[in-house]
Amino acid sequence: MRPSLQLKISQQLSMTPQLQLAIRLLQLSTLELQQEIQTALENNPLLEIADQYDEVNIEKIELNENVDTREALDSREIPDDIPLDASLDDIYTAGTPSGTHSDYRNDELPVYQGETHETLYDYLKWQLDLTPFSDIDRAIAVSIIDAINDRGYLTVSLDEILEEQGNDEIELEEVETVLKRIWHFDPIGVGARTLQECLSIQIQYLTPPTFVKQIIDNYLDLLAVRDYRTLKKMLNATDEQLKESIDFIQHLQPYPGDSVNTTSPDYVIPDVLVRKMDRRWVVDLNNDTMPTLRINQQYAAMEKIASQSDSQYIKSHLQDANWFIKSIENRNETLLKVSQFIVEHQQEFFEHGAEYMKPMILSDVATAIDMHESTISRVTTQKYLQCPTGIFELKFFFSSHVNTESGGEASSTAIRALIKKYISTEDSKKPLSDSKLVSMLEKQGIIIARRTVAKYRESLSIPPSSQRKQL
Numbered sequence: 001m002r003p004s005l006q007l008k009i010s011q012q013l014s015m016t017p018q019l020q021l022a023i024r025l026l027q028l029s030t031l032e033l034q035q036e037i038q039t040a041l042e043n044n045p046l047l048e049i050a051d052q053y054d055e056v057n058i059e060k061i062e063l064n065e066n067v068d069t070r071e072a073l074d075s076r077e078i079p080d081d082i083p084l085d086a087s088l089d090d091i092y093t094a095g096t097p098s099g100t101h102s103d104y105r106n107d108e109l110p111v112y113q114g115e116t117h118e119t120l121y122d123y124l125k126w127q128l129d130l131t132p133f134s135d136i137d138r139a140i141a142v143s144i145i146d147a148i149n150d151r152g153y154l155t156v157s158l159d160e161i162l163e164e165q166g167n168d169e170i171e172l173e174e175v176e177t178v179l180k181r182i183w184h185f186d187p188i189g190v191g192a193r194t195l196q197e198c199l200s201i202q203i204q205y206l207t208p209p210t211f212v213k214q215i216i217d218n219y220l221d222l223l224a225v226r227d228y229r230t231l232k233k234m235l236n237a238t239d240e241q242l243k244e245s246i247d248f249i250q251h252l253q254p255y256p257g258d259s260v261n262t263t264s265p266d267y268v269i270p271d272v273l274v275r276k277m278d279r280r281w282v283v284d285l286n287n288d289t290m291p292t293l294r295i296n297q298q299y300a301a302m303e304k305i306a307s308q309s310d311s312q313y314i315k316s317h318l319q320d321a322n323w324f325i326k327s328i329e330n331r332n333e334t335l336l337k338v339s340q341f342i343v344e345h346q347q348e349f350f351e352h353g354a355e356y357m358k359p360m361i362l363s364d365v366a367t368a369i370d371m372h373e374s375t376i377s378r379v380t381t382q383k384y385l386q387c388p389t390g391i392f393e394l395k396f397f398f399s400s401h402v403n404t405e406s407g408g409e410a411s412s413t414a415i416r417a418l419i420k421k422y423i424s425t426e427d428s429k430k431p432l433s434d435s436k437l438v439s440m441l442e443k444q445g446i447i448i449a450r451r452t453v454a455k456y457r458e459s460l461s462i463p464p465s466s467q468r469k470q471l
Contacts, residue, residue, distance in 0.1 A: 023378070025331050027379070030269045030290075044320055048294060124190065144179055150257050152192070154191050189256045196216055196217070209244045210245065219234060228242065269384070270286050270384045271286055272335065273285075285336055302314060338376060339385060342365070345397075358414075434454045435450055
């Protein structure tokens with residue numbers, strides 16, 4: 001074979017930087033997009049936030065000898081009669097205004113003092129520092145606290161803690177004594193080694209019903225499997241006495257560490273708002289979450305009078321700013337189109353609840369608004385919709401379907417809502433089995449297998465009927 005040159009014509013789709021930017025902005029959540037906008041504002045001088053505030057005319061306030069700090073700050077003026085030996089800090093301070101509560105009860109801008117989210121370990125160490133211990137006992141207590149997991153249980157044996165001290169004069173009884181003192185730290189029962197030990201510690205501070213201590217000490221296994229008949233026989237108790245004791249135990253804290261707030265809450269900002277207008281549900285973008293961007297005309301006008309290098313710099317950043325603004329506008333338009341279709345398709349859901357959810361998949365939306373499924377997937381990920389019922393991720397409205405006797409389709413979300421409704425109204429003494437739920441759904445015309453009902457029930461974190469049975 002001889003080497004040869006051949007000319008071939010073909011078409012190839014390339015991802016331009018502008019297209020990559022549009023795709024990336026499309027899949028960002030609201031908080032991520034806010035960070036992206038802030039980064040763009042810092043890096044591109046031709047991009048700025050449109051000023052939405054009008055100038056405020058501040059009337060001159062006549063100040064007397066008794067100058068009020070709040071009025072002086074509002075007037076933006078410094079009095080002429082400041083004593084010569086006074087400093088600016090004596091007249092104006094950046095801290096919280098001092099005064100009585102009644103002076104500032106109508107303050108429209110309350111001072112935010114912040115929040116503290118500490119771990120269980122930090123909380124226990126703080127209590128340890130406030131508790132009188134000898135040096136040896138304090139070292140033992142530190143080792144015990146180090147071995148307590150996030151749920152509040154001791155994860156090592158006392159022998160290991162004793163060995164860790166490296167002191168032959170310390171005995172096991174001293175380690176047990178320190179552990180018992182830690183048991184009574186807040187939350188009560190922290191440092192327990194077993195569930196039985198944890199519950200026993202907690203009831204020491206309470207007045208439990210007659211059979212609570214016996215159940216905790218001897219019959220927790222029967223309570224776990226809800227064998228109430230055997231439990232009642234072993235205790236020789238009446239139904240009322242047993243129910244009272246079980247209710248008391250269920251209000252105890254099996255995991256003391258869970259009561260300590262160790263994580264900051266996750267806040268959700270809705271991207272679209274749904275409201276009812278003229279008997280129809282309509283959708284609007286939540287414009288309050290995003291600033292309005294524009295081109296800085298003063299810098300843009302300097303392109304014609306600047307040097308060649310500066311002109312090229314301004315031209316490049318001007319193009320980037322235009323593409324960035326256009327990409328955000330395209331993102332908003334796509335989000336609005338998808339949200340409008342979802343709301344229009346799920347009118348019954350917004351009117352009557354989850355039981356009336358219709359089945360819908362990505363291809364349904366893609367076909368309706370003439371976009372690719374991947375675009376729909378990106379624009380519905382980490383985007384939230386707020387309506388009178390609550391806040392939902394747009395992905396929530398997509399669900400598979402189950403066939404009905406009439407040849408139609410029922411949404412899996414609607415079936416879950418029905419299962420939850422049936423179980424919430426069941427007789428606690430005779431809870432509904434999965435087979436019974438299948439029969440009830442068949443009466444609604446829904447054809448479904450028992451294993452599918454079990455899967456939906458588990459997705460709702462609802463235990464099986466054997467574990468829902470009560471006295």
